Amino acid sequence: SNIGTTIGAQIVAFNISDYAPIAMFVGLLLILLGKKERWKQIGLIILGIGLLFFGLDTIENAMEPFKDYQPFLKLMETLGNNALLGAGVGALFTVLVQSSSATVAIIVTLASQGLISLSAGVALMLGAEVGTCADTLVATFGRERPAVRTGIFHLLFNLTTAAVGIVFATQLAGFAQWISQLMGAGDDVARQIANA
Numbered sequence: 001s002n003i004g005t006t007i008g009a010q011i012v013a014f015n016i017s018d019y020a021p022i023a024m025f026v027g028l029l030l031i032l033l034g035k036k037e038r039w040k041q042i043g044l045i046i047l048g049i050g051l052l053f054f055g056l057d058t059i060e061n062a063m064e065p066f067k068d069y070q071p072f073l074k075l076m077e078t079l080g081n082n083a084l085l086g087a088g089v090g091a092l093f094t095v096l097v098q099s100s101s102a103t104v105a106i107i108v109t110l111a112s113q114g115l116i117s118l119s120a121g122v123a124l125m126l127g128a129e130v131g132t133c134a135d136t137l138v139a140t141f142g143r144e145r146p147a148v149r150t151g152i153f154h155l156l157f158n159l160t161t162a163a164v165g166i167v168f169a170t171q172l173a174g175f176a177q178w179i180s181q182l183m184g185a186g187d188d189v190a191r192q193i194a195n196a
Contacts, residue, residue, distance in 0.1 A: 002129065002158070005101050006194075009125075012105045013112075013194035017057035023050030052105075060109045067115060076110075080120030083169040087162060090127025100132035104194075112190040118173045121193035126165040129158045172196055 030043025079086035110116040133155040140151035176196035185191035
């Protein structure tokens with residue numbers, strides 16, 4: 001699940017939201033005109049992906065006024081300077097939206113708008129990996145022992161990796177910048193966060 005989240009972040013960082021209407025249209029056509037159930041299901045998937053990127057584009061446009069809103073910019077600066085606080089905010093936000101993929105997608109979108117620094121994005125992203133454990137733990141209530149063990153392992157694994165990430169947040173950000181340079185992404189903070 002953690003690897004899947006990183007792949008989703010990479011897709012969002014490529015900023016392919018311009019193609020969202022095309023995906024929605026193709027998906028809708030497959031749903032309406034598909035003769036077999038399989039084509040209708042594929043259409044549903046394509047429509048969902050199109051809606052996801054359309055939603056991210058809408059969020060990006062909605063965040064435009066924050067470019068000049070000093071309290072928000074100051075908050076993002078504070079989160080970048082305090083990795084533990086940033087991770088806490090990322091975890092809390094992820095618990096609220098019930099999806100680390102959505103949180104990371106929003107973080108990458110904020111970075112593409114120039115509203116968030118690499119250090120703040122890394123801190124929030126690390127927190128998202130901890131916050132995503134909440135729905136896993138809820139799913140273990142009333143389940144057999146192997147399910148509970150899986151949920152607890154997921155929490156401990158993500159807590160451990162996030163703690164290591166917070167301790168080495170500066171090095172992680174530097175490594176992400178280096179990887180981004182190698183990949184030809186240059187100073188694109190959105191790509192750097194996705195690579196982190």
